Amino acid sequence: MPSSAPPDIVVSFEQVDFSYNGEPVLLDVNLQIHDREMIGIIGPNGGGKTTLLRLILGQLKPDRGKILVFGQPPDRSSHRLGYVPQHMQFDSNFPVSVLDVVLMGLAGKSGPGPFSGKLKKTAELALASVDLLAYRTRSFAELSGGQRQRVLIARALASSPDMLLFDEPTANVDTSAGEKLYEILENLNRKMTILIVSHDIGFVNHHISSVVCVNQRVHVHPTSQLAGHNIIDLYGHDMSLIRHDHRCSIKGHSTNAPVSD
Amino acid sequence: MLQFLIDLQQFRFLQYALLTGIMASIACGIVGSYVTVRRMTYIAGAIAHCTLGGMGVAGYFSKEQGWTFLTPLTGATLAALLAALIIAYMLNRASMRLDTVLSAVWAIGMAIGIIFISKTGGYNEDLMSYLFGDILMVSDRDLLLIAALDLILAVVVFFLHNQLLAISFDEEFARISGIRVALYNTVFLCLIALTVVLLVQVVGIILVVALLSLPAAAAGKLTVRLPAMMLLAVFLSLISTTGGLIISYVPNLPAGATIVIVAALLYLGCSFLEKFRR
Numbered sequence: 023m024p025s026s027a028p029p030d031i032v033v034s035f036e037q038v039d040f041s042y043n044g045e046p047v048l049l050d051v052n053l054q055i056h057d058r059e060m061i062g063i064i065g066p067n068g069g070g071k072t073t074l075l076r077l078i079l080g081q082l083k084p085d086r087g088k089i090l091v092f093g094q095p096p097d098r099s100s101h102r103l104g105y106v107p108q109h110m111q112f113d114s115n116f117p118v119s120v121l122d123v124v125l126m127g128l129a130g131k132s133g134p135g136p137f138s139g140k141l142k143k144t145a146e147l148a149l150a151s152v153d154l155l156a157y158r159t160r161s162f163a164e165l166s167g168g169q170r171q172r173v174l175i176a177r178a179l180a181s182s183p184d185m186l187l188f189d190e191p192t193a194n195v196d197t198s199a200g201e202k203l204y205e206i207l208e209n210l211n212r213k214m215t216i217l218i219v220s221h222d223i224g225f226v227n228h229h230i231s232s233v234v235c236v237n238q239r240v241h242v243h244p245t246s247q248l249a250g251h252n253i254i255d256l257y258g259h260d261m262s263l264i265r266h267d268h269r270c271s272i273k274g275h276s277t278n279a280p281v282s283d
Numbered sequence: 284m285l286q287f288l289i290d291l292q293q294f295r296f297l298q299y300a301l302l303t304g305i306m307a308s309i310a311c312g313i314v315g316s317y318v319t320v321r322r323m324t325y326i327a328g329a330i331a332h333c334t335l336g337g338m339g340v341a342g343y344f345s346k347e348q349g350w351t352f353l354t355p356l357t358g359a360t361l362a363a364l365l366a367a368l369i370i371a372y373m374l375n376r377a378s379m380r381l382d383t384v385l386s387a388v389w390a391i392g393m394a395i396g397i398i399f400i401s402k403t404g405g406y407n408e409d410l411m412s413y414l415f416g417d418i419l420m421v422s423d424r425d426l427l428l429i430a431a432l433d434l435i436l437a438v439v440v441f442f443l444h445n446q447l448l449a450i451s452f453d454e455e456f457a458r459i460s461g462i463r464v465a466l467y468n469t470v471f472l473c474l475i476a477l478t479v480v481l482l483v484q485v486v487g488i489i490l491v492v493a494l495l496s497l498p499a500a501a502a503g504k505l506t507v508r509l510p511a512m513m514l515l516a517v518f519l520s521l522i523s524t525t526g527g528l529i530i531s532y533v534p535n536l537p538a539g540a541t542i543v544i545v546a547a548l549l550y551l552g553c554s555f556l557e558k559f560r561r
Contacts, residue, residue, distance in 0.1 A: 079459050105459045116320055116452055117503060117512050129449040130461030134442035161507040181460065 030057040032185060032215050033078055035240075038087030040073055047073050051087070051240045060207070060216045060229060065236035071219045074236055075187055078217070079103060092184065101130075104178030104186045104214075109170040114163050121158040123173050124149050127180030148176040152206055168199025172206065185215040204229050287532045299426055300418045300538070304524030306433045307481040307494075312517030313440055314478040315499035316509060317471065321451045324496045326472070329385040330366045331479045331491040333392025337362025338413050339399035346403050355413070356425045359483055360432070362392060363476035371472040375465040416487030416539035418528065429484065432477045439474060447471055448509060485524060486539035497546040498523060501553035519549050 033055040040048040047070045055061055065071050076082040077089055080096030091099040104127075124145040125137055132141055149155045152172040157165070162173060171191060178186060191203060207216055208229060218230070235241045291297050318327055341358025344350040366388050373384040400410050412420060421429075440447070446467050449457040458464045482491045502515035527542030 081455075081459065100459060101461055103459070105456060107453065107456060112453070113320070113322075115503065117507055117509050118448070118452060119508050122448070122508060123452070125445070126449040126452060126456070127460060129445040129457070132445060136441075137445060163507075177456070 031055070032057050032092055033217075034088075034090045035077075036088040038077070038084045038089060040070075040077060040082065040084050042073075046238065048077075048084075048236075048240070049238050053234065053240055053242065055215060055217070058211060058213075058215055059231050060211050061218065062230040062233045063217060063219045063236060064221060064233055067221065069237040070240075071221075071236045072189065074234075074240070075189060075217070075219055078187065079105060101181070102184045104181065104183030106171075106174050106178045106186060106188045106191065108190045109167060109174055112162075112170070116163065118162050119158065120154065120160050120162055120165070120173050121145060121149065123162050124158075124176045124180050127177040131181060145176075145180050148179040149173070151179060151210075152176045166199065168195045168202060171195055171199070171203060175206065175210075179210075183214065185217065186210065188216070188218045188220075190219060190221070284529055287529045290532070296419050296421075297532075299421045299423070300528060301525065302426060303418055303421045303429060303484055304528055304542075305521060306429050307485045308498075308520035308524050309517055310433055310436050310478040310481050311494055311520040312498060312502070312515075313436065313513045314474050315495040315520070316502065316513045316516050317447060317451060318475060319496055319499040319503060320509065320512075323475070324492055325382075325385055326370060327475050327479055327495050328492045329370065329389040329392075330363050330472075330476050331483060331488050332389045333366040334359040334362045334480060334483055335396030335413055335488055336392035336394075336399075337365075337396075338409075339396030339403070342409055343399040343403045354422075354424065355409075356428055356480070356484065360428070360477070360480045363480050364473060366392060367472035367476035368469065371465075371469040374468055374472070412487070413483075414487050414489050415537060416483065416485055416490065418485050418538045421484055425484065429481055432481055436474055436477055439470065443467065443470065444510075486542055490539050490543045493543045494520070494523070494546055497543070497550045501546075501550040504553045504557040519546070519553075523549060 031054050033053070035051045035053040038048060038051040039046065040051075051074070063071050063074060073082065077084060078091055078096060080091070080098075080100045089096055092102055093099075121142070125141065127148070128137065128141050128145060132138070137145075146155060146158065149158055152175050154169065154172055154176065157169070157173075162170065165173065175186070186207075191200075195203065207218075210216065233243045235243060287297075291301065318324055337358035337360070338355040339358075340362075341353045341355050345353045345355075369388060370381075370384060373379055374381060396413070397410075400413075403409070446457075446462050447470075449460075449462055450464050450467050450471075454464055457467075478495065479491055482494050486494050498519035499512065499516040501519055502512045506512040506515055523542050523546035527545045528538055530536070530545065531538045531541035
């Protein structure tokens with residue numbers, strides 16, 4: 023694999039510590055994520071996956087160490103990030119249409135007053151990129167789990183981010199919806215970096231270029247290196263590891279794992 | 284009904300009552316819809332009960348000290364806004380349990396009110412009208428303040444609806460996408476406070492929560508978008524206040540309680556319609 027010039031680093035952690043009420047959550051985290059990688063962040067519950075995501079989003083401040091996102095402190099680059107939360111947390115009775123939800127991705131940038139026609143067009147484009155434009159006037163509550171997930175992706179895409187961050191995208195989504203989701207992600211990955219938090223190890227599969235294992239400490243593995251003994255290290259006991267297939271990534275077999283297109 | 288219409292042309296107090304009901308309905312439908320979808324009825328309840336403190340203090344100083352500019356309605360407005368700011372501060376910053384804060388605001392406000400009312404002449408009469416509302420006692424000055432509050436609410440909601448909707452639906456995402464959630468939450472709580480003040484005039488402190496939530500909840504059963512829910516809730520509130528006023532007039536029933544019963548019947552009706560449509 024001929025490697026061209028080193029790709030830009032979009033996220034870097036240097037010796038980062040973070041604790042909640044004196045309880046250490048992350049210790050000495052060193053991490054580099056490059057432009058247009060698709061990274062899986064895995065680890066046990068309470069291991070610090072979500073904390074890592076929040077540090078990148080600038081919602082939390084580290085106790086020690088340095089975090090740069092697009093070369094700047096996280097709270098100054100958050101406008102370049104698109105965040106997709108778990109879809110399960112929403113009130114299923116909330117009265118909004120699909121387009122309303124996507125427009126919320128622009129509410130931080132639009133001024134006071136109703137949305138302009140131009141912003142509505144932007145939202146419709148985002149909706150089209152997840153194949154749901156035909157659903158724009160439908161009630162968000164009526165959609166299936168997989169469709170809601172895609173609407174939330176469109177909401178994150180509306181503000182044209184350079185990186186997407188996903189929290190548990192496949193939780194409570196059936197297999198075919200999961201496949202559809204990864205098809206969309208693969209398309210988006212040509213334009214932007216994608217970070218996916220997941221405890222669904224089976225799903226961190228051939229789409230992902232490398233895996234960040236988080237359990238207080240952070241280790242980076244290319245997908246092909248993710249074998250049984252790593253999982254035992256991570257979770258502390260033997261778990262049955264089910265791989266959906268054995269296609270290993272041919273790209274990036276070093277710890278730094280740059281992906282060249 | 285006929286007697287009401289005849290008297291309506293004759294008596295100013297009845298015209299004021301009708302106008303108060305109409306203006307309160309506008310605020311009630313709009314803000315009530317946000318409160319209902321955000322499940323914040325309990326916050327509205329705490330602010331409502333806290334207004335007793337403001338009314339008690341204002342009543343005491345205007346009657347005993349001759350500060351006539353301080354009407355109970357002004358006192359209620361100030362107390363409600365103060366309560367909203369305290370709750371907003373707790374909601375945004377401190378790690379205190381919201382439930383505890385609300386109970387404290389609720390009870391302390393009432394306690395202050397009861398102490399001041401007991402030191403003011405005409406104790407029983409005032410307390411009853413504060414608690415259960417007296418829409419027939421609204422003065423022309425009150426009416427002006429109510430109109431001003433309504434106007435402020437409508438303008439704020441027109442300009443900030445997108446942001447208010449975003450923080451109502453998903454506060455975390457709103458914060459990440461650059462919306463100043465703490466600021467908008469504070470504005471939102473002040474909107475609740477102003478609405479509560481309007482509704483206290485109509486149905487009294489104790490029944491505010493019913494009028495804030497019943498028309499909005501009923502409207503929510505038949506609509507799929509928030510603006511539509513608001514419009515329908517305003518309409519249902521109008522029916523409740525006007526209908527309640529008319530029904531209560533001849534048999535001399537308490538207007539506030541009658542209005543709430545009408546709102547409850549509309550809620551039942553809408554629930555039935557929702558079932559029927561499926």
